[in-house]
Amino acid sequence: MPAQNTPAPGGHDGAGDPVAIPVVTGSRGRRGPRLRRAGAALTAGGVAIALIAACSGETTSSSSEGSSSGADSIVEAVAALPTAFAYDAGAFTYEGFEFQINTQAQLIRNPIVTADRADGSQEEDFFKFEGELAESYDVSADGLTYTFHLRKGVKSFAGNELTADDVLWSYERKWNSTSVAPAISAPAIVDPARQFKKVDDYTVAITIDRAGDGFTLLSLLANVSGDIFDSDLLKEHVTADDPYAVKWSAENGNFGYGAYVLDNWKSGQSLTLKANPNYWAGEPAIKTITQRVVANPGTRTNLLTNGDADIAVQLRPQDVNGMKDDDGLQTFNIDSIEYLNTNINIKKAPFDDKLVRQALSYAIPYDEIMKQVFLGRADAMTGFINPRYPGYTTDGLRTGSYDPDKAKxxxxxxxxxSVSAKILVENSIPALEEAAVQIQSYAKDAGFNFTIDKQPATAVQDARSNGTYDIQLVTDKAISQSPPYELLLAFTKGSPLNATGFANDAYYAAVDKGVAAGDPLSEAAGTAWNEAVKIWQDEQPTVPVAFIQPNVVFGAGIDGYYYRSDSAIDFAALSKTQ
Structure with a gap:
């Protein structure tokens, strides 16, 4: 069946016959969101055991752990390993996302298309959906009820069949734990106990309060909050202190319906995934994934070019640029939604004055950063949300430009x-420090004297949470590509994700106007999104710099890469030729 556009909820009024929405049931692998924390050895019964230690250190090439010798195994050179096996239990890292999307599954996912650009690579179509654990869904005529029909016979690695009870229990857990899901899911999902209903063992109905939230609901179910757990397995590990087995699952893997299962974990060295024989779409072509920890990005590059790894991730832009013309390697060119961003602590003087924040937006050397740091593998930004949303326009918005006189x-x-302040950067991401150096140099002529504060990820997160930073450089993106979701993700008042402290009633009213338009991809809604972004631009709580291309490189024999909104690699979509 063909992939479909999301229905335009709110296009009908009153009751009526439900609108049946066919959902593509493609065989290209799985789909999902994120995760974090980690470490363990595995049992054959489907459960990883024994949290070992935090990931650290670096391994180097060896003949026994070089590039895989068969067509059904892959070696990936990574910077680190996940530090938890459950999204509900921790923060987000690249390693965590990649573990999560390969060991969990959601009700629906986005189909794959080719980027509409020169030499475009494959990427998700963020504006359409197809089936994963659900084979189809219906939308009521009033656009308020989405009914999902689960595939029958889907089993977890532990052998338990997926039912509606797993869906309801998964969301019950998300709303009764430390999960960030409630913060990122509102207003589409605010109370699963009220909104989620079991129709029968293989049917779940989800109601929303506003038809205009339907597209966001689907985006969430396909991504960030959408993983469905094996509730039978997790209930076996419930305790009085851990009523939803969150702590247990943080230390143990294989409690979902994904394409892979954790097979082995060596602290600071490697992680091995094995294909799940119970996966709904069939056992993946690649049977074994070995992630080898190589902390230095230059060493990861060397392993790839020497043939000791099949994939290398989190590389430096200059390394990727140096490999783009190598016939034995593959780099990728996509419509990226990931961007270099500048968070501003607007509660801290002098950045509590929007004129100072506006001045900062003219003190950043956008073109130099795109040229010198990303070597042309970046695109200029106008506003901060995805400019490719259907119906949305960037008319009247300013593209970032360096103008020191305007800043002064x-x-x-x-x-x-003049302003003296610190630029906070995470020390494990070389491009952040390189961009900070460019800003530090050019901003002097604009009246800003910056020092660079390099910190580990945990210290960066603490500074954001405690509001002790001045400005922060970060790579950013909205994993669920829905306009109202992206507009509110980092700017909802009181949200733990609101690192800048920005809150503006006119901004929220503009977002509500877009939701009220019904179809968030319509021109009427797009006008409201444009209005909201203009308010953001005037207040300038953040300064986006450039959309950046993925820093991942494949060997020539690896096929099936596509760009995901979480930037991780879907191993089930890959194949290998020798």
């Missing part, structure tokens, strides 16, 4: 002669 003029209007 704005500082003068604020009564500030």
């Amino acid at each position: 003029s704005l500082l003068a209007q604020a009564g500030v002669s």
Whole structure:
């Protein structure tokens, strides 16, 4: 069946016959969101045991652990391993996302298309959906009820069949644990106990309060909050202190319906995934994935070019650029949604003055960063949300440009002669420090004197949470590509994800206007999204710099890569030729 556009909820009024929405049931692998924490050895019965230790250290090439010798195994050179096996239990890292999307599954997913650009690579179509654990779904005529029909006979690695009870229990757990799901799912999902209903063993109905939230609901189910757990297995490990087995699952893997299962974990060295023979779409072509920890990105590059790894991730832009013309390697060119962003702590002087924040937006050397740091593998930004949303327009919005005179003029209007502040960067991402150096150099002529504060990921997160930073450089994206979701993700008042402290009633009213339009991809809604972004631009709580291309490289014999909104690699979609 053909892939379909998301229905335009709210296009009908009153009751009526449900609108049946066919869902593609493709065989290209799985689909999902994220995760984190980690470490363990595995049992054959489907459960990883014994949390070992935090990941650290670096391994190097060896003949016994070089590039895989068969067509059904792959070696990936990674920077680190996940630090937890359950999304509900921790924060997000690249390693965590990649573990999660390969060991969990969701009700639906996005289909794959080719990027509409020169030499475009494959990527998700963020605006359409197809079946994963659900084979189809219906939308009521009033656009308020989405009914999902589960595939029958789907089993977890532990051998338990997927039913509606697993869906309801998974969301019950998300709303009764430390999960960030409630914060990122509102207003589409605010109370699963009220909104999720078991129709029968293989049918789940989800109601929403506004038809205009339907597209966001589907985006969430396909991504960030959508993983469905084996509730029978997890209930076996419930305790009084851990009523939803969150702590247990953080230390143990294989409690979902994904394409792979954890087979082995060596602290700071490697992680091995094995194909799940019970996977709903059939056992993947690649049977074994070995992730080898190589902390230095240059060493990861060397392993790939020497043939000791099949895939290398989290590389430096200059390394990727240096490999783009190598016939034995593959780099990728996509419509990226990931971007270099500047968070501003607007509760801390002098950045509590929007004129100072506006001045900062003119003090950043956008073109130099795209040229010198990303070597042309970046695109200029106008606004901060995906400019390719159907119906949306960037008319009236400013593309970032370096103008030190304008910056100094704005500082003068604020009564500030110069600003001294720190740029917070995570020390494991080389491009962040390189971009910070460019800003530090060019911003001097604009009245800003910056020092660079390099910190480990945990310290960066603490500074964000505690509001002790000045400005922060970060790579950012909205994994669920829905306009209202992206507009509210980092800017909802009181949300733990709101690192800047930005709150604006006019901004929220513009978002509500877009939701009220019904179809968030319509021109009427797009006008409201444009209005909201103009308010954001005037307040300038963040300064986006550029959309950046993925820093991942494949060997020539590996096929099936596609760009995902979480940037991780879907191993079930891959194949290998020798």
